Amino acid sequence: MKHHFGIALLLLFTLLFGFGCKEKNNSSSASPDLPDLAGIWILVKENVIGYDIEDGKRKDWNETNVLDEEIFQFNANNVKWYTKEETCYEVDDTITYKISGKRLIGPFWEGTDSEEKNTTTWSTSIEYKNNYLVITRAENIKEPRYESYEKIIQYFKKYTGTLPPSGWPKQMCQ
Helix, strand or coil: CCCHHHHHHHHHHHHHHHHHCCCCCCCCCCCCCCCCCCCCEEEEEEEEEEEEEEECCCEEEEEEEECEEEEEEEECCCCEEEEEEECCCEEEEEEEEEEECCEEEECCEEEEEECCCCEEEEEEEEEEEEEEEEEEEEEEECCEEEEEEEEEEEEEEECCCCCCCCCCCEEEEC
């Protein structure tokens, strides 16, 4: 499906181009309506809503997945992002963040990437609902004969176990 390509493209662009960018907003305090983010949050459910338009034909999708393949470990100004692979797990510990209202700020969380006539933009919001940390990522892709929009709403629960969790591979990816 095209929307899985969009997620991979978003992450690739973020990792390749985003970390060298300067952040525009220097506020670092948590929003008053958010709990203390410090700690470990494990993904328990995600909804993926979006559409593709290719050569004028539109395809919509709306999926719900129950999974434990992502963990965010929030510290004061950075996040470790654990992702479960088939035979190992990966950790990205270079993700910085700031909060402005309900927006997560930083190159991983928001940005624009343009190359020739192709543009990808993404943004991330965060809120706390019914003991869940809810992270919503929106992505737009525009190309000459293709357009895509995707909104990923992820529900995280506070996690107090060991890392990696039981059920995950014990070996870190090389």
